Amino acid sequence: MFKPARKTSTITLSEKYYYAEFSLLEDLSVDPKPLQFVNIWIPGIDEVPMSISQYIEGKLYVLFKVIGEGTRCLRDINGFFGIKGPLGNGLDVESYRRVLLVAGGAGIAPVSILSRKAEENGVELDVVWGVKKSSDLFNVKIIAPGVKSVYYATEDCVIGYCGKAVDLAERIVNSSGRSYDLIIGVGPRSMLLEICRRAGKIADVLVSLEAIVKCGLGACGSCLLKPLPKLLCVDGPVFKCNEVIRHLEWCFNN
Amino acid sequence: MSGVLTTRVAGLTLDHPVLNASGILGSEPEQVDILASHGFSAIVTKTFTLNPREGYNPPVLVELRSGGFLNAIGLANPGVEGIKPVVERAKKHGKPVIVSITGNSLNEFTKLAEVAEESGASAVELNLSCPHVKGSGLDLGSDPGTTHSVVREVASVLRVPIIVKLGLSDRLVESAGKALEAGAQAVTLINTIRALAIDVYSFKPILSNIYGGLSGPPIKPIALRLVYDVYKEYKAEIIGCGGITNWVDAAEFILAGACAVQVGSAFLRNRRVVYDILEGLKAWMRELGFSSIRELVGRTHR
Numbered sequence: 001m002f003k004p005a006r007k008t009s010t011i012t013l014s015e016k017y018y019y020a021e022f023s024l025l026e027d028l029s030v031d032p033k034p035l036q037f038v039n040i041w042i043p044g045i046d047e048v049p050m051s052i053s054q055y056i057e058g059k060l061y062v063l064f065k066v067i068g069e070g071t072r073c074l075r076d077i078n079g080f081f082g083i084k085g086p087l088g089n090g091l092d093v094e095s096y097r098r099v100l101l102v103a104g105g106a107g108i109a110p111v112s113i114l115s116r117k118a119e120e121n122g123v124e125l126d127v128v129w130g131v132k133k134s135s136d137l138f139n140v141k142i143i144a145p146g147v148k149s150v151y152y153a154t155e156d157c158v159i160g161y162c163g164k165a166v167d168l169a170e171r172i173v174n175s176s177g178r179s180y181d182l183i184i185g186v187g188p189r190s191m192l193l194e195i196c197r198r199a200g201k202i203a204d205v206l207v208s209l210e211a212i213v214k215c216g217l218g219a220c221g222s223c224l225l226k227p228l229p230k231l232l233c234v235d236g237p238v239f240k241c242n243e244v245i246r247h248l249e250w251c252f253n254n
Numbered sequence: 255m256s257g258v259l260t261t262r263v264a265g266l267t268l269d270h271p272v273l274n275a276s277g278i279l280g281s282e283p284e285q286v287d288i289l290a291s292h293g294f295s296a297i298v299t300k301t302f303t304l305n306p307r308e309g310y311n312p313p314v315l316v317e318l319r320s321g322g323f324l325n326a327i328g329l330a331n332p333g334v335e336g337i338k339p340v341v342e343r344a345k346k347h348g349k350p351v352i353v354s355i356t357g358n359s360l361n362e363f364t365k366l367a368e369v370a371e372e373s374g375a376s377a378v379e380l381n382l383s384c385p386h387v388k389g390s391g392l393d394l395g396s397d398p399g400t401t402h403s404v405v406r407e408v409a410s411v412l413r414v415p416i417i418v419k420l421g422l423s424d425r426l427v428e429s430a431g432k433a434l435e436a437g438a439q440a441v442t443l444i445n446t447i448r449a450l451a452i453d454v455y456s457f458k459p460i461l462s463n464i465y466g467g468l469s470g471p472p473i474k475p476i477a478l479r480l481v482y483d484v485y486k487e488y489k490a491e492i493i494g495c496g497g498i499t500n501w502v503d504a505a506e507f508i509l510a511g512a513c514a515v516q517v518g519s520a521f522l523r524n525r526r527v528v529y530d531i532l533e534g535l536k537a538w539m540r541e542l543g544f545s546s547i548r549e550l551v552g553r554t555h556r
Contacts, residue, residue, distance in 0.1 A: 001317040004455045039312070043456035047312035080455035084316070215315035217522045220327050221279045229287030
């Protein structure tokens with residue numbers, strides 16, 4: 001079912017990223033967990049899966065970049081949209097004490113709800129965020145004030161660590177006094193594969209995957225995580241590394 | 255050893271009467287793994303067409319406030335080449351596999367049916383009732399004459415059993431009769447029903463294809479009526495399909511004349527639905543003192 005929602009504002013966070021606020025006319029059926037997603041229907045145009053950035057008191061926030069007509073409408077039109085979800089399985093952050101989010105690009109999207117849930121449960125959250133161009137960056141604490149430390153990596157080397165998020169995360173994890181009991185990777189598959197290869201043995205590592213989600217309900221099969229008998233929309237998007245490493249390797253080789 | 259739930263349809267012996275409905279997964283080997291791991295007694299593939307189809311743009315599926323689903327996936331499938339891998343995977347799980355096909359010409363039907371048989375299909379289900387693809391589907395099955403020609407043509411090239419899936423139309427009972435006369439061993443009743451949903455805030459139809467097929471609990475009494483009518487007329491072998499959500503629904507279809515049932519929408523809400531139905535059916539039979547589900551097929555007509 002699409003819950004009707006009026007888009008009330010779009011904030012420009014950086015050259016690339018936008019943050020949209022929706023007022024839902026009916027509450028979501030359940031309170032979403034971090035890393036769950038919604039499908040946003042842009043009437044007459046498209047339906048796009050989006051990670052839930054935040055959900056508080058009937059207001060839903062998503063972070064996105066413009067990649068097609070659907071996301072352009074999401075940025076430019078303040079009208080009625082439809083919200084399907086929350087979809088997939090989320091993360092229960094309360095069972096951990098110190099969490100590190102390693103985000104690549106738009107993988108930073110769930111940081112708002114993750115930091116709120118962490119704060120509510122007395123969990124410490126640090127963030128490593130890597131982007132290609134420094135003009136993609138914005139201050140993560142604007143949308144996630146509960147985060148303890150944020151570390152930035154840029155591939156154009158203008159701001160923060162010069163290189164990739166995974167390399168920066170490895171340095172932080174290896175530096176003294178930093179013991180995380182959970183590492184969460186959200187971003188491109190190549191990044192997730194690297195995280196699983198390097199960190200799979202030192203802590204609980206979860207990765208949040210992306211796939212082409214069409215129906216979102218486990219019927220059409222478009223989000224099949226080949227060669228595994230798993231669907232992202234039903235079984236994911238969050239997995240332990242050992243559950244999906246074969247999928248990540250398969251994508252890398254194909 | 256045959257159990258209390260063992261049934262037979264179109265020459266296939268099934269451990270129990272619950273199959274998946276075509277269109278729920280079933281176009282890739284890994285999707286067959288998923289279906290097999292949720293207890294269905296046979297695998298019914300997604301409908302294959304000769305050429306690959308991308309399917310429609312989203313939205314392709316929406317849950318309705320009535321409890322039904324409206325879908326127009328658009329027969330997305332990898333084309334004829336995709337049949338063999340899917341059949342082989344189902345066989346690995348030791349399950350009978352029913353390959354669903356549709357076409358725009360007699361030639362396409364026979365080509366697909368031959369590939370299905372060569373790939374090892376246990377049976378072929380002719381989808382003559384997709385409600386949202388022009389030129390194939392419902393346009394065929396709603397006409398008894400066309401139904402007869404398609405089935406006869408396919409029957410002339412196949413040794414494996416033919417099942418014909420029909421949809422709601424004024425002449426459904428007649429079409430079912432023609433399908434049986436032309437060589438179908440069984441009929442699957444019914445496909446989704448052509449329908450529409452509109453968003454009242456944007457004034458737009460929700461599905462990108464505008465029209466879709468309605469499934470789920472709202473169509474169950476309609477499907478049940480058609481199973482009842484076709485059984486009454488021909489004592490045919492019927493696979494019941496349409497809104498079956500729990501064991502009572504399944505039991506109703508069996509009493510109306512179905513020797514097996516297919517479950518689609520309910521699987522989207524409850525991944526344990528097959529086991530729930532089987533437990534309920536067993537308890538029901540114990541209560542009534544029946545030792546074989548086959549004794550209950552069509553019982554309402556006695």
